[in-house]
Amino acid sequence: MTVSHQRTILAACAVVCAAVVFGPGGASRAQGLGPNTVNGLGDPVTPPVGEPVSQYYTEAQATRGRAHFLRNCGVCHIAPPLITKDMMPPEAGFYRTEHTLLPLGGTLARKYPSVYHLFRRIRDTMPAGNPAAVSPAAKLEILAFILKANGFPAGPSPLTLDIEALKQKPLNEQGFDVPFNGKDLKGLGIVLGFMCKPAPAGCGTTNPGTTVTVNAAKRELVFSGQPEGYWYPDKQYRNFDFRFDQLFERPKDADPDDDFFDGNGGVLFPVREHFVFPPTGARIEVQGHNLNLMAVLTPGSQLDPETRRRVQRPVGQWNSLRVVHQNGVVTTYINGSLIAKGTNPYKEPGYVIVQMEGVPMRWRNIRILALPD
Ligand code: HEC
Numbered sequence: 001m002t003v004s005h006q007r008t009i010l011a012a013c014a015v016v017c018a019a020v021v022f023g024p025g026g027a028s029r030a031q032g033l034g035p036n037t038v039n040g041l042g043d044p045v046t047p048p049v050g051e052p053v054s055q056y057y058t059e060a061q062a063t064r065g066r067a068h069f070l071r072n073c074g075v076c077h078i079a080p081p082l083i084t085k086d087m088m089p090p091e092a093g094f095y096r097t098e099h100t101l102l103p104l105g106g107t108l109a110r111k112y113p114s115v116y117h118l119f120r121r122i123r124d125t126m127p128a129g130n131p132a133a134v135s136p137a138a139k140l141e142i143l144a145f146i147l148k149a150n151g152f153p154a155g156p157s158p159l160t161l162d163i164e165a166l167k168q169k170p171l172n173e174q175g176f177d178v179p180f181n182g183k184d185l186k187g188l189g190i191v192l193g194f195m196c197k198p199a200p201a202g203c204g205t206t207n208p209g210t211t212v213t214v215n216a217a218k219r220e221l222v223f224s225g226q227p228e229g230y231w232y233p234d235k236q237y238r239n240f241d242f243r244f245d246q247l248f249e250r251p252k253d254a255d256p257d258d259d260f261f262d263g264n265g266g267v268l269f270p271v272r273e274h275f276v277f278p279p280t281g282a283r284i285e286v287q288g289h290n291l292n293l294m295a296v297l298t299p300g301s302q303l304d305p306e307t308r309r310r311v312q313r314p315v316g317q318w319n320s321l322r323v324v325h326q327n328g329v330v331t332t333y334i335n336g337s338l339i340a341k342g343t344n345p346y347k348e349p350g351y352v353i354v355q356m357e358g359v360p361m362r363w364r365n366i367r368i369l370a371l372p373d
Contacts (some may be wrong), residue, residue, distance in 0.1 A: 055155020
């Protein structure tokens with residue numbers, strides 16, 4: 001699609017997406033950067049790592065896990081700071097003499113997205129050369145011990161072999177708020193009603209009705225398509241790292257090769273007064289339009305359309321979206337790749353809202369981290 005075609009679509013959408021702030025040169029300048037800006041956005045923001053707060057295992061599990069570890073893994077591994085090289089018995093074999101003992105403590109666990117991913121590594125490939133030698137139950141206790149060696153504190157509930165539950169225990173995203181619990185709408189605010197403030201001031205509602213529902217089996221937030229509105233984590237943020245997966249339902253009668261889809265839903269912040277859609281003013285928009293996903297709609301923003309073309313998955317599939325705001329700099333990501341960068345002149349905290357603009361959509365894995373000033 002040509003740039004001018006895309007611009008026309010965006011202009012046409014501006015009425016419907018009343019919130020779009022095409023400041024002078026805003027989106028159009030971002031559109032016009034062209035392919036020579038590939039990799040021209042500067043260093044991606046390193047994912048912030050907070051202190052581990054999550055308690056995933058019990059002390060008793062870690063104690064049993066330590067014994068299993070020494071017996072089954074100590075030939076090749078240490079787990080500093082809890083098991084260091086000098087603590088290994090002299091018979092700690094092959095790797096002690098022929099190789100260095102590979103460390104599994106410290107911060108190693110944090111490179112895995114979740115406890116499931118670290119467990120899978122151990123379950124399917126360790127002990128190296130003979131993964132069947134240790135039972136999954138014993139490996140789970142070893143995992144508890146490794147978590148301890150990685151600074152994750154013990155807690156009241158044991159780790160279990162429930163794979164779905166293990167997937168819900170992040171290792172690389174400590175400290176995030178999880179406003180959507182996958183079961184109900186408790187941590188989220190909702191405003192519905194085209195161009196409305198919520199009642200009693202306006203024609204809108206904060207009642208999700210049948211418009212915004214939860215698919216608890218899939219832990220998904222579901223938007224029916226009408227009436228339009230937005231959802232938001234029910235807490236105000238100034239600096240934040242906001243992450244979620246998003247899917248546009250593919251129209252049932254779309255042709256297989258039809259890649260024109262102009263569904264929309266963007267991220268706006270800081271929103272201080274509820275209104276669908278908040279009036280142009282002291283907040284900025286990260287574009288949610290499928291054809292310009294994650295562009296930062298501020299004057300002078302930069303966009304990497306080549307990378308976006310490569311990483312954005314088609315309508316009907318999930319995309320992982322991320323918007324980071326730190327001290328006036330906004331960066332956006334699709335599926336882990338840096339897409340756009342802009343500046344935010346507004347310093348006040350406010351709600352970070354996700355717009356729902358007329359087409360059925362779904363979200364999952366919603367989490368947000370308050371970043372320090
Ligand atoms: C015979 C030696 C040996 C034994 C025994 C062994 N490992 Fe390993 N382990 C390795 C080697 C070599 C690697 C790295 C190469 C690879 O991927 O296989 C590794 C890698 C790993 C990793 C990935 C580390 C990373 O960088 O992310 C984990 C986790 C791990 N082992 C856990 C265990 C656990 C738990 C046990 C005991 C149940 C165990 N290993 C037993 C040799 C061993």
